[in-house]
Structures are given as structure tokens and as C-alpha cells.
Amino acid sequence: MDPTTILQIVDTVMSLGDIVIKCITRLSALKAQFHDAPIIVTSMIGQLHMIKIAQDQLSPLTSPKFNHDPRYRQLAGQIGNALDSFGPILLALSQQLDRYEGVVGSDEMTAKSRMGYLHGEREMTNLSILLDRQVNALNLLLQAIQCQAWSQQSDMMTQEESQSVLRLAQDCSSSLVGLEDVASFISENTAAISTEFEFDHILRGTLLYQAAERSNLRQAIRGKKMTDHDKTSESSPVQKPATFGLKHAFQSMRLCRPITPFGTSGTQRGIRVDIRRDFVVEPSADHVVIEGESAWEDSSYSNSRDMDKINSGTETSRQAEPRNGIDSDTARPHSGLGTWRNPFQRRTSNARETKPYQQEVFFQPRMIRVLLLGASGGGKTTLLNALRLCNEAERVKRDEGDIRTLVWQNALDSARAVLRAMEELDMDSELTTSARRLLLEPCTDCDRDPALNPQHATEVATSISLLRFIEGFQEACNWRNRWGNTYQFHDNSEYYIENISRLAEQAAQRSVATDGDLLRTQVTTTGIHQVSITYQGTQFCVYDVGGERSERKKWIHAFKDVSAVIYPVDTTGYGRSLREDADGDRMREQFMVFESIVNNSCFARSSFIVVFSKMDILPQYLKEEDASAFLRSCGIIPDSGSRITAVYDYISHLENHFRGLVKSIELRERIQFVCANLVDVDKCNPATDIFNTLGSLIPSRRVSTPGKKVSTPTGEKYRLFEKIPASQEIDELSSECSTSSPL
């Protein structure tokens, strides 16, 4: 992990200081101005004060002397992601206050401005809930930093209570799953807070309000019918702004003036009403996503209505969302959200040379746009790295020291997880004590390039190698399969432990890490990274995204004009938990995400390639853990089905299940399934095959007319990465693995 991550987080928290102070001032003014101000305003002021105090306490930590302190790096890993939503929440609050300040012109509110409040009220509640979670996570960070010893800090962070604080902060309205799970947005401390205005029921009872609501409902129903029948007549009611009925209602009630859309000429005695949420959304081809602002809008604070649209595809994504009657400029939030992402973008080491996602790419012609999607740990970044290795020019860009450090840290992390499992299994011996001293106690040399202190690297490597001779070592390795495992095992821990001495030797000679070493590293991706790769004259623009739940809200920014979606699936994910949620089932999560993606209307014309990754380690997994129990529990095989040990059988069941999740019959037929070992690129880089597949799929897609069936090379499954039909080769692989000891 990047040693300065903790400083970035602290910096980010600090950089939001001005906004916190402004929000406090504005909320206080709002409270003073509006006698009936709900309790939520007071509660938010309190939350913001706590954040301010936290900022003051964190300020000394911005000193560079903390750069190499492993304690802070550990904290960064646990809290970094949790605080990802912190900035956007504050900025959205600021934006909401902009609206409110427009609404509250005087103590005496008109019916119209009260309606504005009602519409914004739910958003404020959601913001408060989200803010509450961030405050809790921030408090945890402060407490952890104040611990005297590493062990204290570690104990504190592993407590179930702390983990749940982090989980809640991380899940803030951010994932495909999270958005559907509305219940998870009610936190214990805020559920009791009432945000009901006293006048709400009076307002709701008025003819004016009811007329407006009925009219909106009618508009929505008509709009849906029109979409269902795919009618796009200019004069159809769906073309009218949804506020038409509202406007009419106001006119007929002889209110001061009809409502005009926000940002046009909609001011009345300094009062502005935000009714944008009621517009029927008409996608516009010209609209371009500004990443920062839309990321926030898209998360929508648990607005399950929006999520339904994304999943069901009833509406083109919110990225194309200029509302009728509002020009795209005024439709954008005006609080500078376009810049919030930068301080939060935690770049990953192996995506270091990639550029952050940029909108201009949308306009580059004749570029094959490929999107890597999938749950965390499926192998998206590994596949991207393999693709890059096909291009010789990409190799030159690598910084040897960085790669060596990354590989070394992955190797040490692998050993640490196994060591902890050994301790839990009471396998204490002299060897584990020495390894523990070297690996689990703070040590700056462990965090640096091993070439800087080869003697230390050799000492560490020797102690790790010796662990393999302790009885029960393999049993500790098998802990990776334990459900709800608190130690996240590295997928390639056995490889790294086996090769640790070679890595130390290579470091002593300052040699560069091998491609295999690099591809086996694991760094959680955050954000969206785009890489342009030219292969045999064709330019591919590949997007890699973070697959963890908290990252998925960002995906939608890359959904436009996608030629092909590649969906890597961790075939060893059955019966294993998610990295971000010890109670989440990895394989079921992969099914669920796939179902949401493949049936999304954004990809109706894209090609799909499902890559079954980790075929090299799958045979060993199948031996250790019975896959049939999992398949039975998902209803994929009947209860009476016998144990599955052959890789081919298992893969066939997986393929059938994935195919069954595709609703479109046409897509179901043309979807491609391939098996891949993404980390052994020396003999044959699987990426060359994927380039060829993309080349063969895309032109046929381009020339195809809508509705016309796209011809695809059927019957070629398993051949892309494994050169011979899977049934034969995979079973050969299986028997090979079963005869060789893993270590």
C-alpha cells in the first residue's frame, strides 16, 4: 500500500475544513431564521462541530515524519475507504443549503416554498444519516491514532463494533447492493429523529398539493406507457415537463405566479423552488458526464427509485439527465462538486500509470471501448495488466523499485495472514515467534523496497520459508476457506511463500520482479482508470473499475458507448466471503452483480465476455472445499447431486447459471464464456486471445442493425485462453495439480 495514503486521508479531511465551517454558519443562520426548524438542523450542527474538532486533532498528523510509520498505514487501509464518502456528503450538504437559502426568504413561508422544503426534507434526512456514519468513522480514526501501542490499535480496529462502524461508513448509499437495501440506511442513532414539519399535514391536505401530486402521477403513468410502447412522437405528453400539471394547478389556484423551472426565471421575491426531481427525464445524446458532480447525484442517498432505473434499464442512466425546461448548465449543482473527487482518489499501485477517467475519451472516434466490470477480486486489474503486457511499450513504463516493493509487500502480507491463522490454531513454536517478531511488529524495512536492505530481506525470507516446515502449516493455509474469516488471505499466498527466497535474492541483485510476480499482486482498485492500448493497429480504451461495494456507485460514469464488457469471475469464490464484508458470499455477489449489469439497457448492444479466472488454482480449491454444497444451496444442482471434483463439471454448471441470468435471449446466445489463468503469461498470454476476440466481435456489432442478431463464433467457449477444448485441458490441469504438492 502507498505509504502516504494516511496522509492523503488526513489532508482530505483537513482540506474540507472551510466547507465544514461554512455549513455550520449557514445551518445556524437557517435555524435562527426559521422558527420551526426541525431537530435535524440542530443535530447536523452538532455533527459538524464534532468534525471540526476531529480536524483540529488530526492537523499535527500532516507532518511528513509519519510517512513511514506502519501504524498509520494499517489505519489507512481500514479507514480510507470508509471515509471515501465524507467529502461528497459535506459538499452535497452545502448544495442543499444553497437551495434552502433560496427558499427561505422570510419567516412567513408561502405554500410554494413549504413544498420546496418538503421535497428537500428527505434529502436532508439522508444526508444526516450519512454524516452520522462518517462522524463515527472519524471518531474511530482519532481513537485509534491515540492508542499508545500498535497492538492496542490493532485490537481496537478488529473489534466487531469498530468493524461495523467502518462497514456502515463504507456502505453509504454507494453500492448497487446498498442502494437496494434501503433498510441499511437507517442508522441506530438517527432513526428516532423526526424531520416532520408541523405544517406538513396541513399542506398535504390542501387542494393545491393534491392536485399537483395527482397531476404528477398522471404524467408519470403516461410517460411509462409511452416508453413501454416505444413511442417518440413530438407531441406526446411525455415530452412535456412533468411540472406541467403542477404549473397548471398553481395557475388555477390563482397563486402569485406559475412555477418556472429552477435557474430560468424562477425567482419570486427572492424565493426559488427546486422542483427538478419531478421532471420526466429525457436523455440527451449531447450531455456529458462531469465525473465529480454526477458521482454524487447518482448515489442519490439511498434513493431506491433511481437504483431501480439503473437495474431495470427503464431509464437511460442519470448521466444523461438534463431535465426538460432546464438547460444543462443550470441543471448542474453549483457548489463546485466537479473537484471533490481529486482529494479522494486513492490510486492503486498497479494502476499507477493509468490516467483517471476522463470524459474526452467519449469523443475519440474509432476507439474500441472495453469495460472491465465485476465484484472485487474477480481479476479485473490482473486482466488489464495482462493486456498491457501484450504491448512491449507498456513494459518500459514500469518503475522497477515500485514493482519490487509492491511484490514484496504482497508476499509479506500473504505470510502475515497465514501466521495469524497459525497462532489462532495454537501452532506456537520458536519459528513462529521469530517470524512474528519480524513480520508483525512495526518495521520500516518491511515496508520499503527490499533492495534497500537485502540483509533484512534475506532474514525475513528465511523465517517465512521455515514456516512451511511447521506441522499444520497447510491447515493454516486452508483457513482461507473458512466462512467469515477475519484474516483476508491472499489468493496467491502459497505462491509467494514458496518463492520468498527467490524474491529476496532478486532484490539483492536489484533485478526486476517477473511478470508472474507482478500479476499475482493484489491491490484494491478505487475509482475508474482508463488505459489506452494499441494492439495490432487497433486502439482499445480499457476501463478498470473498483469492484468493492463502495466503488460501484462510480461505475455508471463509464457505461456510455461501451463496445464490450468483460466480466471476470473468481471461480474460487464459492463458499468464501467478500473482502469488504465478512458475511457476504463472494460467488453469490458475482451472480448478483452480473445479473444487474447484463440486463442493464446501457449494454443492450454491447458484447459480453465472461472470463472464468484463477483456473490455475481452482483444482486445488475444488479438492479442499466441496463446490457441490454451494451449487446445491444456490439451486444450481439438485439436492441429490454428487460431489463435484472435475473442473469441467463445475465450470459447466457455473456457465449455465450465468447464462440463465441473462434475460435477453439474443444476448444469452451470443455471450462468450472463457476460462483463463491470468497470471502465467510467460508461455502464452491469455490477453492476446482476448484482443483477438474483441477484434472479431466488435466489427460485427458495428455493422449489425438494431434488432438483427449478431453473429458470434459459437461453440468456441473455453478455447480462447485454454488453447484446447476445456473438457480435455482443464481435467489435465486438474490431475496435474492433484499430483503436485502446493508447496
Ligand SMILES: Nc1nc2c(ncn2[C@@H]2O[C@H](COP(=O)(O)OP(=O)(O)OP(=O)(O)O)[C@@H](O)[C@H]2O)c(=O)[nH]1
Ligand atoms: N492464481 C491466479 N490469481 C489470479 C488470477 N486472476 C486474478 N488473480 C489474483 O486475484 C487477486 C485479485 O485480482 P484483482 O485483479 O486485483 O481483482 P479486481 O477484480 O481488480 O479486484 P478489485 O480491484 O478489488 O475490484 C490478485 O491477487 C490476482 O493476482 C488467476 O487467473 N490466477
Ligand SMILES: [Mg+2]
Ligand atoms: Mg482491481
